[in-house]
Amino acid sequence: MSLDIIQRICTKSGCYATNVRQKALPPAQQSSDYRTFYGQERPLLILHSLGCARDSADVQAEQWDNPNGQAIAHACVDARDGKTRQTLPWDFRGWHAGQAGNNVAIGVEMAESLSIRYIGRTDRFEILDRNKARANCETAYNGAVELFAYLCQMFGVDPLAKREINGKLFPEVLGHCEWNRIRGVSGHTDPEHYWTQLGMPYTMDTFRQAVKAKLEQEQADGPIYRIQVGAFRNRAYAEAYLARVQEHFPDAYIKSSDE
Numbered sequence: 001m002s003l004d005i006i007q008r009i010c011t012k013s014g015c016y017a018t019n020v021r022q023k024a025l026p027p028a029q030q031s032s033d034y035r036t037f038y039g040q041e042r043p044l045l046i047l048h049s050l051g052c053a054r055d056s057a058d059v060q061a062e063q064w065d066n067p068n069g070q071a072i073a074h075a076c077v078d079a080r081d082g083k084t085r086q087t088l089p090w091d092f093r094g095w096h097a098g099q100a101g102n103n104v105a106i107g108v109e110m111a112e113s114l115s116i117r118y119i120g121r122t123d124r125f126e127i128l129d130r131n132k133a134r135a136n137c138e139t140a141y142n143g144a145v146e147l148f149a150y151l152c153q154m155f156g157v158d159p160l161a162k163r164e165i166n167g168k169l170f171p172e173v174l175g176h177c178e179w180n181r182i183r184g185v186s187g188h189t190d191p192e193h194y195w196t197q198l199g200m201p202y203t204m205d206t207f208r209q210a211v212k213a214k215l216e217q218e219q220a221d222g223p224i225y226r227i228q229v230g231a232f233r234n235r236a237y238a239e240a241y242l243a244r245v246q247e248h249f250p251d252a253y254i255k256s257s258d259e
């Protein structure tokens, strides 16, 4: 597995601080949005593309790591090296897809090429260097496939499965564009607007197929090695121990045997 996840948790972001506050409360006292996200069986996985000419996930993380920021995803895939910068622990509720989306989904952004220039505040762009832009796009796409295969394994998501939410059927791995399209909400055409305008042979369907193929390949490659640091009957002891582990490894999380 050539997956690389670089920890760049945005502990200065308002979103991170809000999650820390919410997680310290008993579930009954958490705000319903956060309780919904923490309490779900497994998250949807939403793929985004930044919608601005920024190829560096480090620069994006810098933008997000801000107490006054209004948006932050769980990770950004770099368009130069294809590696993931993880910006929130996976079990924190992010701010990337509106209230309803944030309640049910982990969000991942792909950085875009510097060789494009957006036209005003639209989703249209000019292409300054077509070969370079397409190479950056391919790098981010392949990095996102690796990351989503990893997330599917971690959370037990089948990339080709669908789930009903409020009477509508959503792919468990989906693009921000699909999240809005299925709900009948306009705006947010990412990531397909980026692929289409660059003439790439990518759609959310090819993405899901690629994630599925990657998962099957990894299963054929052999076992995954997980790290465990404790086991408790009492949830409160587990929470207290987790808080200590998270001082060093912020994306550590609890997995219950009845989940």
Ligand SMILES: [Zn+2]
Binding pocket: 047, 048, 049, 096, 176, 188, 190
């Ligand atoms: Zn988006």
